[in-house]
Amino acid sequence: MAGLTDDTLEFVELLNQNLATRERVIGSEVQKKHDQGLLLTMEYLRRQQERRDIETLFSSELLALTHSLENDVISPEEETSLNAGINQLTRAYDCYKALTGDFDAYKKMQDTYEKEDGLPIDVARNFFKSHYTRLQNILRSNSKAPKLEKDMVRLRRDSLKIMREIYIEIQRKALAF
Amino acid sequence: MFTEARLYSLEEKGQIIDAIYKAHDDGDLGEASRLRREILPLNPGLAKVVKKLYGKDYLVDNRFNLAEANREFGDGWLDR
Numbered sequence: 001m002a003g004l005t006d007d008t009l010e011f012v013e014l015l016n017q018n019l020a021t022r023e024r025v026i027g028s029e030v031q032k033k034h035d036q037g038l039l040l041t042m043e044y045l046r047r048q049q050e051r052r053d054i055e056t057l058f059s060s061e062l063l064a065l066t067h068s069l070e071n072d073v074i075s076p077e078e079e080t081s082l083n084a085g086i087n088q089l090t091r092a093y094d095c096y097k098a099l100t101g102d103f104d105a106y107k108k109m110q111d112t113y114e115k116e117d118g119l120p121i122d123v124a125r126n127f128f129k130s131h132y133t134r135l136q137n138i139l140r141s142n143s144k145a146p147k148l149e150k151d152m153v154r155l156r157r158d159s160l161k162i163m164r165e166i167y168i169e170i171q172r173k174a175l176a177f
Numbered sequence: 178m179f180t181e182a183r184l185y186s187l188e189e190k191g192q193i194i195d196a197i198y199k200a201h202d203d204g205d206l207g208e209a210s211r212l213r214r215e216i217l218p219l220n221p222g223l224a225k226v227v228k229k230l231y232g233k234d235y236l237v238d239n240r241f242n243l244a245e246a247n248r249e250f251g252d253g254w255l256d257r
Contacts, residue, residue, distance in 0.1 A: 020194060070225055071223065
């Protein structure tokens with residue numbers, strides 16, 4: 001999968017730290033440390049957004065989703081939705097790889113021929129849209145979650161917007177617009 | 178100074194996290210990274226995720242402390 005870099009490693013490390021502090025979020029001191037860890041993780045995500053490296057953003061979101069599936073307490077509906085997100089993300093990544101490397105494969109993997117400004121609304125573009133909505137719904141259904149946890153989901157949602165922008169640029173170049 | 182990849186009590190994990198923040202405050206990001214990865218045991222749920230996404234070698238080559246995952250899933254889980 002994408003973005004196997006030192007950046008991915010840093011994200012795994014931060015997630016691990018957050019899980020360790022979550023184990024004992026009792027008392028204000030530990031809560032403070034847990035919050036600090038979440039802030040560091042958000043700082044990490046903002047840095048990746050500024051770098052505009054779509055591979056790392058794909059990789060971070062895949063890790064965040066799979067992490068949530070394994071470690072968060074979720075309903076069966078949420079589980080289905082997260083699994084769908086993971087599948088769509090993986091297909092979107094394959095679509096991006098095909099667009100930038102194997103054009104014949106790219107043409108074969110499209111569900112529709114829909115276009116916007118001459119550019120195909122392909123599997124990746126559909127993912128950016130549907131996953132944005134998915135994260136929006138997570139925010140809505142967890143309206144009582146702590147503010148920082150919600151900020152984190154908001155930030156991930158912002159990443160989708162940025163990924164879409166970067167991807168459209170890649171599409172323009174690849175399809176010679 | 179923490180140097181071993183082993184199981185740690187909650188109390189000790191609290192101390193490791195304090196040491197991470199101290200390294201951070203001192204600007205020693207390499208040490209903060211080492212403590213998070215090689216000393217603070219990798220959460221078993223997260224270990225499973227990372228193995229699935231990036232494979233066994235990623236965990237081994239990056240020297241993650243897998244003591245908790247080994248206890249949870251049994252020795253040899255990495256190869257299963």
